[in-house]
Amino acid sequence: MSRAKESDELVFFVNGKKVIERNADPEVNLLFYLRKVIRLTGTKYGCGGGGCGACTVMVSRYDPVFKKISHFSIAACLVPICSLHGAAVTTVEGIGSTKTRIHPVQERIAKGHGTQCGFCTPGMVMSSYALLRDHPEPSTEQLTETLGGNLCRCTGYRPIVESMKSLSPSSSCCRMNGNGKCCLDEEENEPAKKTSIYTKLYEKEEFQPLDPTQELIFPPELMRMAEDPQKRALTFCGERTTWIAPGTLKDLLDLKMKYPSAPLMMGNTSLGLDMKFKEVSYPIIISPARVLELHIVTNTKEGLTLGAGLSLTQVKDVLEDVVSRLPEERTQKYRALLKHLKTLAGQQIRNMASLGGHIISRLPTSDLNPILGVGNCILNVASTDSTSYS
Secondary structure (H helix, E strand, C coil), rough: CCCCHHCCCEEECCCCEEEEECCCCCCCCCHHHEEEEEEEECCCCCCCCCCCCCCEEEEEECCCCCCEEEEEEHHHCEEEEHCCCCCCCCHHHHHHCCCCCHHHHHHHHHHCCCCCCCHHHHHHCCCCCCCCHHHCCCCCHHHHHHHHHHCCCCCCCCCHHHHHHHCCCCCCCCCCCCCCCCCHHHHHCCCCCCCCCCCCCCCHHHHCCHHHHHCCCCCCCHHHHHHHHCCCCCCCCCCCCEEEEECCHHHHHHHHHHCCCCEEEECCCCCCHHHHHCCCCEEECCCCCCCCCHHHHEECHHHHEEECCCCEHHHHHHHHHHHHHHHHHHHHHHHCCCHHHHHCCHHHHHHHEEHHHHHHCCCCCCCCCCHHHHHHEEECCCCEEEEEEE
């Protein structure tokens, strides 16, 4: 098989610049590509398995089902570059630097003493940045959740979270008393004392404001690609592995009939670990991410039907919306799923892992299958395009 002849062009953007890879290798991940090919070394190699967050970058896509642009953090060490066709990648180099102007997120972490050795800091920055692209005024709960997938050996997390809380209009270092004074400010609360054990790290007013209009826009070319997607299958041929991304459900089923032993890869949070640490390789990998039917959400009287291709984060967003609109007695199962979703990995992994892949993987720990089983949820395997919750 001649990879040069049969491979399609892989097109994506990195920090606003177009990347065309004519010989994309399915076994090359985004972290390697960033560091070794295009020499963006701000994204760090930590654990290599999606657990530490040092390699966090932001991926942006236009969702043709929900008709919106989504920005989400991912672990670059687990993302095959072939999965990025039509996506925009933003790394820490793309949001600000000391040569031009640092980003408000970077400024807050620096002035708030949120970094020591600095190795994990780019990942912390990009996790926070991705959250801000969709939520310019995040809650403290959202900030804490989004940083849950980033590990730090130095700071103890408190200064990082406190630095980011300055972006939330309702945040404070403590519960304020009746006159608006901080309970830790002893110079105000106990004027008789000559010394204070509390010193403010910064004044919130000294930070440059967050201006969403100055952020990188989603490339118009990618918008056009998403709105008028190619229905034919895309093929990327590497030295040992061929990646096939069908554009329709029919093509997906035909490919699975033709290559019954080929794995289906969506977020690569399970297969990727075997490929990296156990040196498992597959001659053919089928990626169903472009099949729109796998991303459809239907809400009926019987319950929800969720496409198997939805990420766990998208499932969470759908369930939260339904819970907010329905009477409490009708949402017991949904609330149980939401509670358990918060315990599954970090934000970057939940942004990548698909619902269908999660069910099929049958993980021995921290999986949703027991709750789905107890809730009498129906797996629609007849069409392989959805999972029903009734």
